[in-house]
Amino acid sequence: MSLPTAIQPDDATHVCYRGKRLIYFGGCDYYRLAHHPKLLKAHAQAAARDGLGTGASRMTTGNHPAHDELEASLVKFFDCETATVIGDGYLANIALGQAANGRFDAVFIDEKAHMSLRDAAQFLGCPVMRYSHCNADDLARRLSRRREAKRVLLMTDGVFGATGRIAPVGDLAKRLPRLATLWIDDAHGAGVLGDRLRGTAEHCGFSGRRVIQSITFSKAFGSFGGAILGPRWMRGSLLNGNHVVTGSSSLPVGLARATQASFQLLRKRPTLAKQLRRNTVFVKDKLRAAGLPVDNSLFPVISLECPAKKAAMALRRRLLANGIYPSCIRYPADTEEDCFRFALSSEHSREQLMHLVETLSAK
Ligand SMILES: Cc1ncc(COP(=O)(O)O)c(C=O)c1O
Known part of the structure; x- marks a missing residue:
């Protein structure tokens, strides 16, 4: 097993990956305070x-x-x-x-x-x-x-x-x-x-x-x-x-x-936590309405199982084509399953969130 390609953060919601600037929904920095x-x-x-x-x-x-x-x-x-x-x-x-x-x-x-x-x-x-x-x-x-x-x-x-x-x-x-x-x-x-x-x-x-x-x-x-x-x-x-x-x-x-x-x-700044919750509810509601298997908890993570390799590759290509970092993980490492994990933050804009929703719900 080798390390994944290194990611260079660009700003609070973007990374540079393989020469492209992509919207980032990876990691667990839920308020993007690492750059505050x-x-x-x-x-x-x-x-x-x-x-x-x-x-x-x-x-x-x-x-x-x-x-x-x-x-x-x-x-x-x-x-x-x-x-x-x-x-x-x-x-x-x-x-x-x-x-x-x-x-x-x-x-x-x-x-x-x-x-x-x-x-x-x-x-x-x-x-x-x-x-x-x-x-x-x-x-x-x-x-x-x-x-x-x-x-x-x-x-x-x-x-x-x-x-x-x-x-x-x-x-x-x-x-x-x-x-x-x-x-x-x-x-x-x-x-x-x-x-x-x-x-x-x-x-x-x-x-x-x-x-x-x-x-x-x-x-x-x-x-x-x-x-x-x-x-x-x-x-x-x-x-x-x-x-x-x-x-x-x-x-x-x-x-x-x-x-x-x-x-x-x-x-x-309680507005930070309020914004994170608003963003979570916004994305989860929209994804559920589009028929995706997403829970309604207030936790800002969306996790989509990817049992078939072909489907995972197709989703990865779709995310990249839409300028989104394809955050596919196997975690913990001793499980067999890959999943796409999207962490929402208080700092993602409505446009970025809507773009994620549209990309994930596209047929
Ligand atoms: C549930 C859980 N516990 C513990 C840790 C370890 O924390 P740290 O990264 O500070 O070592 C992690 C980190 O990924 C985690 O997800």
């Missing part, structure tokens, strides 16, 4: 003052005030007990898996959970059972076979990135024993779902102190890095010899400052 002047300025100023990297882990000499301030902002934004910044979202899951070693008797994980969550589960030191994708009944069946387990953990993506499917967190939680813990990898949901953009649990009306959220800054927040949001025991364990926290350099200060700017921006 406020984030770029915060990053450049911090890099000029503090350098590119911290050169050490936070447990030695790499703890910077920017990390503490970012964590304070995270606690406020997500209304969680503690927040711990980690190098990126994948590492955040691994760190949490290590930190939670020995805390649970049985773990139940969605069969399509992100690979970082599945890797993390291997550190937990107890049996791990897969349940059918987003299926609360199957979860209940599997739970009933493990009645002896007192300390239960459920692991799921909040939103499954490839399809945009939102996990039925409320339904899943109802099937769990009262003292179970829910670990949501909210890489995609955080910053997008919920009235206060707190993610999938807020969107599903679910709250509680037994929820742990792992997030990335590289999607809705337009930056890079990750964090774990949750109860005190978790932070205590992360700061007490955790291998990821102790053995890897801390987040570059420029990225911490840029991420902080991103949280401020999302809090102060």
Whole structure:
């Protein structure tokens, strides 16, 4: 397998691909904040003052005030007990898996959970059972076979990135024993779902102190890095010899400052989230009216399965001929299916969205 052709971003909604300027619906930068002047300025100023990297882990000499301030902002934004910044979202899951070693008797994980969550589960030191994708009944069946387990953990993506499917967190939680813990990898949901953009649990009306959220800054927040949001025991364990926290350099200060700017921006400019939702409803309604199999969720991803190679090639050619980047992905890499995945952003114009609709619904 080789890498796909490299893509050169041109502006917030275009890329240059094989010598052509194309409209871009790829990636997960749902507000296109990666190019926002406020984030770029915060990053450049911090890099000029503090350098590119911290050169050490936070447990030695790499703890910077920017990390503490970012964590304070995270606690406020997500209304969680503690927040711990980690190098990126994948590492955040691994760190949490290590930190939670020995805390649970049985773990139940969605069969399509992100690979970082599945890797993390291997550190937990107890049996791990897969349940059918987003299926609360199957979860209940599997739970009933493990009645002896007192300390239960459920692991799921909040939103499954490839399809945009939102996990039925409320339904899943109802099937769990009262003292179970829910670990949501909210890489995609955080910053997008919920009235206060707190993610999938807020969107599903679910709250509680037994929820742990792992997030990335590289999607809705337009930056890079990750964090774990949750109860005190978790932070205590992360700061007490955790291998990821102790053995890897801390987040570059420029990225911490840029991420902080991103949280401020999302809090102060609710129009961004409103525009993203308007764009999502606009495109999904139109595609459904044209007969395409598109869900009606508020998540800004359209995913079209492409079982036959010939049909996939034809759609790819049609997209290219219409000046749209053909975002065909196989993700996670261990699945057999390709799909066309279109991520809408708050920054796409009505004309661009309509052009996508017309291109996809053309016979
Ligand atoms: C569900 C999910 N979890 C974790 C990650 C990893 O995040 P990061 O890119 O910050 O390592 C991703 C990124 O693609 C993801 O989609």
